[in-house]
Amino acid sequence: MAAAEPPVVKPRPVYLNLFAIRQPVPAIASIIHRATGALLFLAGIPVLLWFVQRSLASQAAFDAAMQPFTTLFGKLVFLVLAWSYLYHLLAGIRHLALDLHLGIELAPARSSAAIVLVLSVVLAIVIAVRLW
């Protein structure tokens, strides 16, 4: 038997510009899962606690706590946080399915990532319609 050819070593490009790499859909779903989680920790939890505390104090405080829902800024804040929560929840359910070895092949993993993205946007649109 002939000796194996030495492997041809090509200089591989090191190319880590995140804005120039075309990310696959599951990678995009993953980074949004992380970003929404960070946002929910930084803003979601304190806003939630503040809102529940204010809203339970009295009828007048309840009305005051609801006041932001009538302003553009308040509506946008609620929409971003609600979408983040729903996206994170749906992506988390997908994750639990993957942990159970459901849909771990490439094709279903790609389509479930796309479904989570699309579904969260559809739900956000429903919320936006209800807000405005």
Add this chain to the structure above:
Amino acid sequence: MSGVDKLPVGAHYGLRDWLSQRVTAIVITLYTALFLGIVLWNGGLDYATWQALFRSNAFRVATFLFMVALFVHAWVGVRNILMDYAKPLSVRLTLQIVVVCALIAYTGWTVQVLWGGA
């Protein structure tokens, strides 16, 4: 790996955090479904319904469990983020302590919100 090599700000090299992330996720999902169910069932919530809901001890306990699950879940997630991006040990440890203090304070705040006005 010997115990001496372990980083004090590491992931504890085990199943515990991975599992608690999943268990708390399930608690959060169930409570979210319950809460959305209550809101949709009532067709939105006015002050009287909202206040009556939070006077129920069962709902207070369920909400407390949800919030604690949320805080444990947030801890694992934020710690994972810090392990990826906060590289110097001193910076990572400082940020982790800040996050833990915030979550303990939030737990106290949650008790105050749920039972403070009792």
